[in-house]
Amino acid sequence: MDSTATQEAPELAVRCLLDNVQGLVDALSCIRWKKQQDAICELSEHGMVITVEEWTCLQARVYFRKELFREYQYQAGVRPRFGVSLALLIDCLHTFTSSTGTTALELCYPGPDMQLLLKLIDANNSCINAEIRTRIPESIPREYIIDDEGNLPISFAVKSAALKEVIDDLEWPGSNITITLSPAPPGVSFRGEGHGDLQIDLPYDTQQDLFIAFQCNRHVSHRYKYKFLRATTSQIPNSILKDNRGSKVTIGSTGLLKVQHLISVRPTHAQQHHYMDPSQVHARVSYIEFYVMPDEDDNNEGTQ
Known part of the structure; x- marks a missing residue:
């Protein structure tokens, strides 16, 4: 077999286990103010940040520190950043909230085609897998800073x-x-x-x-x-x-x-x-x- 014909899958930049999926669903639901929204997810050694923007008038961010995960493995040289449909992400995560047992949800990125991979095996040994297609963000979320001009906030x-x-x-x-x-x-x-x-x-x-x-x-x-x-x-x-x-x-x-x-x-x-x-x-x-x-x-x- 010609080795050049086989494309190697990218190495995982992040692999983490999340105990309380409902907590993430609730947090993401807070920033969903309309049906169709694009979110940008940024992964780092500190955890996960998901951002949604409305022009230059409104921005919302969900912070999930690495301490909130049962396991958090990060091995990327450059912080991965990808775009995803917020509605699709919430709906997909919601399917995992009804599973019983104590097994945590596994999240991995990137998959072979730069997908976000989700996997859960419940107490009945039933395995649920999901792949969410991601995109390359067109822009970087704006950093907002509360300026108090030296006064108390x-x-x-x-x-x-x-x-x-x-x-x-x-x-x-x-x-x-x-x-x-x-x-x-x-x-x-x-x-x-x-x-x-x-x-x-x-x-x-x-x-x-x-x-x-x-x-x-x-x-x-x-x-x-x-x-x-x-x-x-x-x-x-x-x-x-x-x-x-x-x-x-x-x-x-x-x-x-x-x-x-x-x-x-x-x-x-x-x-x-x-x-x-x-x-x-x-x-x-x-x-x-x-x-x-x-x-x-x-x-x-x-x-x-």
């Missing part, structure tokens, strides 16, 4: 369910939402202007169980498109809302809005019993980040 943190409820209530006026933070009296207000006017005030009170944190030493006010603001909370699964670890909102000096959700990626009770290090169970927390640019027609004064 303006931020607040509340329970995730509370933040989602506030943003959902603002759907009626729609169009534009102005977020204002004030140090005196301390609090946050959301004002919607569109079909009507609606203002929701959240006064800061350390005695209430609403705020987890509040940091504001100057008045800040910026306006955002409602459809982009809504994308930061609209698809949070009930499992994350019930866990209620909290959501943090930070506003930069230019009005760039960052919304961060903490999610728990806990293995099942059976998985903990068989192979989990008890000291690591409570450390299995990942996070999701959204970046929203202010409205281009924003005529607010911003910081004062």
Whole structure:
């Protein structure tokens, strides 16, 4: 046989075992704000980052650190980056969530034709294999940085369910939402202007169980498109809302809005019993980040 006729398969850059597939499905579902979305997955020695962008107005990222995997083997010289359909990835992963047993899902990249390979053998020795076609990304996701111009970052943190409820209530006026933070009296207000006017005030009170944190030493006010603001909370699964670890909102000096959700990626009770290090169970927390640019027609004064 002519050896030149046989093309060798590329070496695996990443091989990892994931215990809680549902945790990854929930996290990816948070950043799926429309049916057809392209995602970019970047693999590194630190773990996996999946990014989705909407023009230059909205970006979302899911971070899965290597500590969240049962095993994480990385041997690439250059960080692999590939594009994939977000809907296809979620639907494919969802087929593995119904399997029973304690065997983890194996993820490998790249396959012979640069696919993402998934494999699971459950307690009944049933083997499920899947291959997801990937593509070469046309661009690199933009790196957003919250610039505070040397000042303390303006931020607040509340329970995730509370933040989602506030943003959902603002759907009626729609169009534009102005977020204002004030140090005196301390609090946050959301004002919607569109079909009507609606203002929701959240006064800061350390005695209430609403705020987890509040940091504001100057008045800040910026306006955002409602459809982009809504994308930061609209698809949070009930499992994350019930866990209620909290959501943090930070506003930069230019009005760039960052919304961060903490999610728990806990293995099942059976998985903990068989192979989990008890000291690591409570450390299995990942996070999701959204970046929203202010409205281009924003005529607010911003910081004062």
